[in-house]
Amino acid sequence: MKNGVVIVGAGHAGVQAAASLREEGYDGPVILVGDENELPYHKPPLSKTFIKDQQAKPQPLRGEAFYTGSAIDFRPGIRVERIDVGGRRLEISGGGVLPFDRLILATGARPRLLPLPGSELSGVVSLRSLGDARLIRELSAQSEEVVILGGGFIGLEIAATLTAAGRKVTVVEAVDRLLGRAVAPVIAGHVRQRLEATGVRILTGTTIERLEDENGRVSAAITSSGERLPAQMVVIGIGVVPNVELAEAAGIAIGNGIRVDQQMRTSVPEILAIGDAASYRHWFTGGDVRLESVQNATDQARLAARTIVGHTDNYSAVPWFWSDIGDMKLQMVGLIAGGDSHVVLGDVVENKFSIYHYAGSRLLGIESVNRPGDHMLGRKMLGAGFSPSPQIVATGPDGLKAALAAFQQAEPARAAG
Structure with missing residues (x-):
C-alpha cells in the first residue's frame, strides 16, 4: 500500500x-x-496534578x-x-x-456546550485539552471561588483538586445525584459525603439560569431558584x-x-x-x-x-475505568446497567470497599473504592468469563481467587470433553 x-x-x-x-x-x-x-x-492527569501544580508539565x-x-x-x-x-x-x-x-x-x-446566558464570558471554561488545562490552572490562581457545572468524573476531580488547593468550590448538578451515568447510587452517595467533608458544596437537582459578569469576566452563577453563587471561574463539565x-x-x-x-x-x-x-x-x-x-x-x-494487517478478531476487551477524586481511587470493571442486586465487600466507613453487581446470577461488573486488588481480580474474572455466585463473593478475595483458579482449571477439561 x-x-x-x-x-x-x-x-x-x-x-x-x-x-x-x-x-x-x-x-x-x-x-x-x-x-x-x-x-x-496523557489526558487523565490534566484534571488533577496538572491544574494544581503551576510547574507541572504534560506527560507525553x-x-x-x-x-x-x-x-x-x-x-x-x-x-x-x-x-x-x-x-x-x-x-x-x-x-x-x-x-x-x-x-x-x-x-x-469535545465538551458539550451549555446554552446559558453568559457562557461566552471570560473565566468560563471546559476541560478537554492541554490548552484548556493551562487556562484553568492560570485562572484558578486568580480565583477564590469556583463554580463547577456538572457532577460527573471531570467536574468532581477538578472540585477535589481545587478544594485541596484552597479554593471555595460549589458543584451544581441538574439531576438528583452525582455521577448519574457512571456509578451505582451507593458509590455516588459515598463520593458526595467525602467531598462535602472536605468543604465542597454540592447542589443536586439544581440548574443555573445565567452567569453574571464584572467587566467582561464571570463573577457569579445564578441558580434557577435565584441564589447567587459568587465565582471568578466557572467550569462546565456536562459531558462530551x-x-x-x-x-x-x-x-x-x-x-x-x-x-x-x-x-x-x-x-x-x-x-x-x-x-x-x-x-x-x-x-x-x-x-x-x-x-x-x-x-x-x-x-x-x-x-x-x-x-x-489481515486478522479477523472480534472486539472482546473487558471495559474498565478509573477516576481519582480526592482520597478516593474509583475503579470500575464491566458494565453494570441492568443490574438487580449487589454484594458489598470491605468497609464503606473506612473508605475501602467494592460493590459486585449482578443481573440474576450473572456478575455484570465491580465498582471499587480504594480496593485495587478487587479491581484487578475482577478484570481477570470477567475476562475469563467467570461469574462467581454472591455466596463465593462473600468469602472475600482469597475465596474468589481459589474459585477462579478452579474454574480456569476446569475449562480445558470441558473443552476437551
Whole structure:
C-alpha cells in the first residue's frame, strides 16, 4: 500500500494505533495527524496534578524518539476539513491533500456546550485539552471561588483538586445525584459525603439560569431558584459530544458516534474508527455503546491495527475505568446497567470497599473504592468469563481467587470433553 495508513487524531487511541501497526509488522507508511501543536500527552492527569501544580508539565504518551524510531510520521497542528472517500484522500485546512490506503478516525470527543446566558464570558471554561488545562490552572490562581457545572468524573476531580488547593468550590448538578451515568447510587452517595467533608458544596437537582459578569469576566452563577453563587471561574463539565462531523459529511454511518463493526471498520471498509468517537455493539451486553475511556481507546486501537494487517478478531476487551477524586481511587470493571442486586465487600466507613453487581446470577461488573486488588481480580474474572455466585463473593478475595483458579482449571477439561 503505497499511501499507507493515515490516522486522524493524536490522542490515546491514535498514538496506540500507530504503535500497534508497527508491533503487528505493518511496514507501509504510517502518518499520524493531530490538530494540537503538542507532542501527544496523557489526558487523565490534566484534571488533577496538572491544574494544581503551576510547574507541572504534560506527560507525553511517547517520547519524540518513538515516532522517528518507529518511522511514524507525526504531523501536529493539522486540521482535516474533508474526507474524499472515492479518491481516498483527506483535504487539509489551508490547502493540500493527504492520500491514504486505509484511514483510522480517532477523532475523540469535545465538551458539550451549555446554552446559558453568559457562557461566552471570560473565566468560563471546559476541560478537554492541554490548552484548556493551562487556562484553568492560570485562572484558578486568580480565583477564590469556583463554580463547577456538572457532577460527573471531570467536574468532581477538578472540585477535589481545587478544594485541596484552597479554593471555595460549589458543584451544581441538574439531576438528583452525582455521577448519574457512571456509578451505582451507593458509590455516588459515598463520593458526595467525602467531598462535602472536605468543604465542597454540592447542589443536586439544581440548574443555573445565567452567569453574571464584572467587566467582561464571570463573577457569579445564578441558580434557577435565584441564589447567587459568587465565582471568578466557572467550569462546565456536562459531558462530551463525539466528533463525528468528518465521517458524517463523508457519508459514513453514524449512530451515537461513528458506527463500527467488531473489527472497528466503519460502513466504508477502508476506513476504521476507534476510541471516544466510535459506537459499536457490545459483546457482553448485546447493546450499542460508546465508551469514553483510555482502556477502550487503546484496546480498540490495537484491534484496528490487527484488522489492517489481515486478522479477523472480534472486539472482546473487558471495559474498565478509573477516576481519582480526592482520597478516593474509583475503579470500575464491566458494565453494570441492568443490574438487580449487589454484594458489598470491605468497609464503606473506612473508605475501602467494592460493590459486585449482578443481573440474576450473572456478575455484570465491580465498582471499587480504594480496593485495587478487587479491581484487578475482577478484570481477570470477567475476562475469563467467570461469574462467581454472591455466596463465593462473600468469602472475600482469597475465596474468589481459589474459585477462579478452579474454574480456569476446569475449562480445558470441558473443552476437551
